[in-house]
Structures are given as structure tokens and as C-alpha cells.
Amino acid sequence: MTKKADEREDEQYKELIKHKLSLLPDRPGCYLMKNEEGTIIYVGKAKVLKNRVRSYFSGSHDAKTQRLVMDIRDFEYIVTESNMESLILECNLIKQHLPHYNVRLKDDKTFPYIKVTNEEHPRLEVTRRVVKDKGKYFGPYPNAFAAQQTKRLLDKLYPLRKCRTLPDKVCLYYHLGQCLAPCAYEVTAAQNEALVNEIVRFLSGGHEAVKAELTEKMLAASEELEFERAKELRDLIQYIEVVMEKQKINMQDTVDRDVFGYSVDKGWMSVQIQYMRSGKLIERHVSLFPFYGEEYDDFISYVSQVYSENPAMPKEIFLPMPPVSDSHDNAAAESQMIDVEEIKHSLESWLNVKVQFPQRGLKKQIVDMAISNAKVALEEKFRLIERNEQRTTGASSSLGNWLGISDMSRIEAFDNSNIQGVDAVSAMVVFTDGKPDRKQYRKYKIRTVQGPDDYESMREVIRRRYERVLKENLPLPDLIIVDGGKGQISAALDVLENELGLYIPVCGLKKDEKHKTSQLLMGESASVVQLPRDSQEFYLLHRIQDEVHRFAITFHRQTRSKNMVTSQLDSISGIGEKRRKKLLQHFGSLKKIKEASVADFREVGIGDKLAAQILEALNEPKDEADQK
Structure with a gap:
């Protein structure tokens, strides 16, 4: 395409954008930015579509936003009745189109959960797939090892069935006392329900009560001189302490909550999620990604994606307040509180979970800790980028100076x-x-x-x-x-x-x-x-x-190995290039050819006599071959 054609196309694009900007409504909704192929590259939401979309095409932008703007050749918008509708629509559109410039979840959905299945005879399993199947989910456990450890502990304590399909006879788990063996014995719904309730109690913070019960049984076994049983119970108690007591922060309540904090710098966002279960901080996870919209909007978009279609919800979500406006007047402060109330109402209505923006006390300290950790993760990333720059581009440039x-x-x-x-x-x-x-x-x-x-x-x-x-x-x-x-x-x-x-x-x-x-x-x-x-x-x-x-x-070893196979087959009378290729393609390797029977060679058009010769030549002992 000539330079004049490029300029003409550029002018047409500017006219189209200018015309569409003049038609934007003063209403909330979502906008979809497209590139020259018509592919959706960014989805955003706005309280006032006219103001938000126009901001992309006027004024100055930082380098990251400029990259997005340079790729935009068209846009569409969808008007909604409320901010909540625009939040839900934005989340669904991002999932549907996976736009290049949007914040998208990449690994958060793969966290392991402990699940009690919804079956006649329930099972306990660790899963990374959370679906609405009436199973009971506990987690998430960003540390997969912790999830497996906890399941192993529960298997020892509560003998739910272990097999995916019921076998014909009892297995080792029954003899170890870790399964009620519904395959061989009648197990009532009440028995299963009692075990499930105990597991739910344990994972909901009741492990201290379980420890107390086991301690009582251990002492009783010791008094009755059942020392082997007492030792088993003591080991279980110690296992509970190892698995369940690695907690960092406690709150007086026993509420399951997720605490969010975020930090932004140089066009990147870091989001820290702290998982508190039964009032204790058990795990945390950080995500880092470039963002291209307004920082708090993109942060809320990330939060909404974490929980959409996820049945394993906490009771509460703690979020940081939006950034404080530079203005110190009452109108700015009032506007910020209105934003907070709108976000709170939207998320609570959609996700059916309590949302809080703590501003004082221990709850505020926990949010501040999440923000601080998000900031540290972002600083660490930039240090790694700087170090990588020194090891790669910087080292290459400096080597050039030496030479x-x-x-x-x-x-x-x-x-x-x-x-x-x-x-x-x-x-x-x-x-x-x-x-x-x-x-x-x-x-x-x-x-x-x-x-x-x-x-x-x-x-x-x-x-x-x-x-x-x-x-x-x-x-x-x-x-x-x-x-x-x-x-x-x-x-x-x-x-x-x-x-x-x-x-x-x-x-x-x-x-x-x-x-x-x-x-x-x-x-x-x-x-x-x-x-x-x-x-x-x-x-x-x-x-x-x-x-x-x-x-x-590596290439030399591959070549040598291939040539060794080729030479062994080529040395056999009656085997040419075509038959050699057929044999290797059919059997897959020289080893499998050696292990084949005479009848197996008929499938590649080789008679029994030649097949016997091939097997005799390939399986001939090396020392005998050397003597000949």
C-alpha cells in the first residue's frame, strides 16, 4: 500500500471515529474497542459512556495507553440501565472475546479446592475445577501441597469411600480403617452425613475441637495400656498441628473472607489476595499484569472475574478504598463515597456476598497488609526486569563496546x-x-x-x-x-x-x-x-x-541413534528403504520390531519366511555376531 493510500485510510478512520464520538450517550454502559481487522482488543465500562470513550481520543496518554489507542480503528458500545449491569456485562464480554489489552484471569481458576462430592456415598477429593454440582467446596488453597496434606489428614480421620467406582471386594483402605467399604457392607445415608458434617466442621475451623477429642481418646487408651492405639492418636494430633497451625494472623471472629490489595506502577498492576478461613490467614496469592484502563476500574474488573461462576465463595470480601482525589473539598469526598456505595451494591447484588471497605481497626490493617504485599511484589518484578535487562540487552550492548x-x-x-x-x-x-x-x-x-x-x-x-x-x-x-x-x-x-x-x-x-x-x-x-x-x-x-x-x-545423538537403527535393518537381505520405513512406521521403534511375532509382520506385507529372518538377525546375540 502506498503512502498516499495509508494517509487516505487514516483520514477515513479519523472521520468515522469523530462521527461516532458525537453520537455517544450520557448513560452507563460498556464499550468495545476494535483493531483494523475488526477484532475486539479492549472492553471497558463507564458511568458516562460519552466522557469515558472520548477521553481515549483527546489529551495526552502514557506509553501503555498510547499503544492501545494506536491500535483502535473502530468501537461499539452497549448501554445498560445501571452500573451493576455494566459490571456484569463487562465481565461476560471479557470472558467471551478475551481482548488482548484487558486484565484477564490466567491462573487463578486453577487453585486447588478440597471437595466433598454430592453422591450416594460421598468422596473427598482435591480438585482444580469448581462447578455448580451441589458438592461442598473448601478453599482455595494456592499451595497445592497444603491441600493434599489436609486431604490426607481427613482421610485418616473420616473413613469416606475412596474409590471412584465401587469395587467387588474391600480394599486396603478398609483394612487401614480409612473406608467404611460400601462396596461390601451397608452404609446408611445417616452414617455418610455424619462423616460429611464432621469434615465440614473440621474445615470450618473446628480442628481445635477435634484435637481435644483425640487427646481425650489418647489419654483413655494410655490408661487402658493400649499404647499402640495411643501412639496412633498422638501422631494424628501432631499431624493436625503441623497441617492446620501454620497460620500468620488471627481475628477474633471465625468468618471466611478474602482480602484484596493492589498497587500500580509503570503501567503494571499487582493484586494480592489474602485468604482468611475461620478468621485465620491461611494463604495468599499475587497476580501481576499490565493494565490499560482506569486503575480502580480494572482492579474491580479483576475482582469480579475471580468470583464469576465460582460457587466456593467466602462470606466476606474486603476491598481497599478507591484512590483519593487530589481535591480536598467536600464534593470530592462525597463523590468518592458514592462510588464506594455503588461498587458495594453492585458486587453484593451480583455475587451475593458481603463486601466491605474497612477504614479503621484490625480489618483496615489487614487490607493495608495486602496493599503493602502487592507493592512489594511489583517492586520485585521491576528489580527482576532490571536484572534481566542487565543480563540480556545490557550485556549484549556492553559486549559490543568491548569488541x-x-x-x-x-x-x-x-x-x-x-x-x-x-x-x-x-x-x-x-x-x-x-x-x-x-x-x-x-x-x-x-x-x-x-x-x-x-x-x-x-x-x-x-x-x-x-x-x-x-x-x-x-x-x-x-x-x-x-x-x-x-x-x-x-x-x-x-x-x-x-x-x-x-x-x-x-x-x-x-x-x-x-x-x-x-x-x-x-x-x-x-x-x-x-x-x-x-x-x-x-x-x-x-x-x-x-x-x-x-x-x-542433541542433534548428533539423534542422528547417531537414527543411523544405528537404519544400519541394522539395512544389513538384512530383503529389506530396502521402503520396507524399512514401513516397519518403523508400523512398529514405532527397533525394540518393538524385535519383540514382535512372525504373524505381526503380515500387516505390513512381509511374509513369514522374511519375518523370521528379520527377527533372527535383530535378536542375534552380539558376541556370536562378532565371532561370525
């Missing part, structure tokens, strides 16, 4: 692999801005070199690689790294400069006696570049050398 290469981005590295010249291969890896670009990796089987000649192998692979680069107009690297010393560097430079007319810096990497990266050699003279051994530049070279060696040796 006198300005603006170094793309590095291509080569390594050869063979055993005494047999099954010789070479491999190339690509690092872009200090990061491996695995889609650009290439493998080469050495074609022209006989025997273990590393220099000639390097010449062949460099020639084949850069002849193709020139022919297909592929991007040239800023630096070529070969595994080896002066000989490999000279071979590569000779092909590049004298045969192909390319002048690309070539370095060699030498290893020490422990096969670790030890020296960087530069140019045909192989002069040593004195990089500090503890520098990020040296670590980058070490990663590159390890990666290209791994890639080359």
Missing part, C-alpha cells in the same frame, strides 16, 4: 559435533538482544568432510549458512561466535571474506580443562579479550557456548 561493535543486537554461534568423524553435524543458535531466539536455530549434517576435521566442517557450515543468507536476503548477524580457537576463527573468516565478500566480526570461545568457557578470542590473530570473569558479558558468552553445545550434541 568495538556499535549497536550489537544479533549474535550467531556455531558448534560441531561428531565421534571420530562419524555422524558429523553442526548447529547454529541465535541470540537477539542477549536472549535465545529458538525459532532461528538451525541444524546441519556435514556433507563434504571425511573424518574428524573440525576446521573443514566449520568452513562447510559457514559457507552453507551465509550463502543462504545472501540468497534469501536474511538479516546478517552483528557478531559470529565459533566454538574453538584460532583455526576455527580463520576457517570462518576465510569463507566469509574471500568467498562471500562479507565482513562480519568473528570470535572464538575456548574452554578450560573442566570444559567451561575460559577465553574470548577476537579476529584472525585470535587476540584474547580480557573480560572480567564475573561480568555479565562473560556470563552471556558462557550461556551462548552452553546453548550451542547442547543444541549440537
